[in-house]
Amino acid sequence: MSAPTVARVEGIPFRLPLTSALAWGAHSALSAAEHVLVRVTLSDGTAGQAEATPRPTIYGETTASVLGILAQLETGLTGVAITDEVGLNRVRNSVVNNHTARGALDMALHDARARAQGVTLFDTLLGPNTRVRPSFILGIAPPEEMLAEARRVVASGVRCLKVKVGREHERDLRVIRELRAEFGPDVLLYADSNETLTPQSAPAALDAMREAGLMYVEEPLPARNLRARAELHAQGRLPVVADDSCFTPADLERELDFDTFDVLNVKTARNGFTDGLQMLRRAAAAGKRGMVGSQASTGLGTVHAALLSTQAEVTEPCELSFVLKLRDDLLDAPIVFRDGWLDVPSMRERCVDEAKLSRYRLA
Numbered sequence: 011m012s013a014p015t016v017a018r019v020e021g022i023p024f025r026l027p028l029t030s031a032l033a034w035g036a037h038s039a040l041s042a043a044e045h046v047l048v049r050v051t052l053s054d055g056t057a058g059q060a061e062a063t064p065r066p067t068i069y070g071e072t073t074a075s076v077l078g079i080l081a082q083l084e085t086g087l088t089g090v091a092i093t094d095e096v097g098l099n100r101v102r103n104s105v106v107n108n109h110t111a112r113g114a115l116d117m118a119l120h121d122a123r124a125r126a127q128g129v130t131l132f133d134t135l136l137g138p139n140t141r142v143r144p145s146f147i148l149g150i151a152p153p154e155e156m157l158a159e160a161r162r163v164v165a166s167g168v169r170c171l172k173v174k175v176g177r178e179h180e181r182d183l184r185v186i187r188e189l190r191a192e193f194g195p196d197v198l199l200y201a202d203s204n205e206t207l208t209p210q211s212a213p214a215a216l217d218a219m220r221e222a223g224l225m226y227v228e229e230p231l232p233a234r235n236l237r238a239r240a241e242l243h244a245q246g247r248l249p250v251v252a253d254d255s256c257f258t259p260a261d262l263e264r265e266l267d268f269d270t271f272d273v274l275n276v277k278t279a280r281n282g283f284t285d286g287l288q289m290l291r292r293a294a295a296a297g298k299r300g301m302v303g304s305q306a307s308t309g310l311g312t313v314h315a316a317l318l319s320t321q322a323e324v325t326e327p328c329e330l331s332f333v334l335k336l337r338d339d340l341l342d343a344p345i346v347f348r349d350g351w352l353d354v355p356s357m358r359e360r361c362v363d364e365a366k367l368s369r370y371r372l373a
Contacts, residue, residue, distance in 0.1 A: 058122025116282025169350030176206030
């Protein structure tokens, strides 16, 4: 019996409200999760789906561009057997950039392939580390608001905070010190500078972050400053997480050549499963640690990121709790965090609630 083929690729835009805006970097902010549900339907009626998270200020993608790329790629994918991974990836990679569109399409194809075989992604992708330590992205806001959100998140079972910094160094340090004073060593802290420091200011800033008890800092310098980033990393002031500098496997090879980081942050939202697995394994082979990040994913994206987080190459807390910043979600049941951990197999039965999708769908 021949394998089913791709019959349709569609994008369904939706909008979920947040409890409060998420601000990061020098100017960026997010007031709602306006994402796209990517659905791949096969010739036998089987469907796989994933979440695309357009981020104009990061990748240059919009909801419209994601829908456009999906429509363009549907022509080449139609009629290709779902088991032909080489052929499917050839079509998917026939366009460059468009990271979240291609990443979501990759995950939806994986989902459809598993379901066509009578199994799920949990059967094909679940790794050995089934309990993962989640982190929460604490956006830039007035200090009292950041502390209030941190209290709410910690009360919800998360014990690691990724603190967005970079707009006002002294204020950032004050917030970090207040977080440390309130939660003590029970809550892990690290910072995300989103490329806002300079080669001149970074050494002292990293020293201060280390003294404040942070584990590491993500992208302290602009990605374009390759030599300065390599020099800063060589100083060994504070472990560096690579994110904006490592969008693709090719980017990773460059960063490994220049030895610019200690921890690789892979995001299923932009890398999918195919490139995500490849990058984690390549980084681990080079002696680097691994984490899985979030592009402010909602529930479905969180399930997929959590599956990648169970891989043996993932050694650090992973950004799996953005759902705590949503007023509602598309999943039929909430994701639950307990005592600083997420039990990934507990999400096996989670699925998209079609009534909720209809409610939050954008015209």
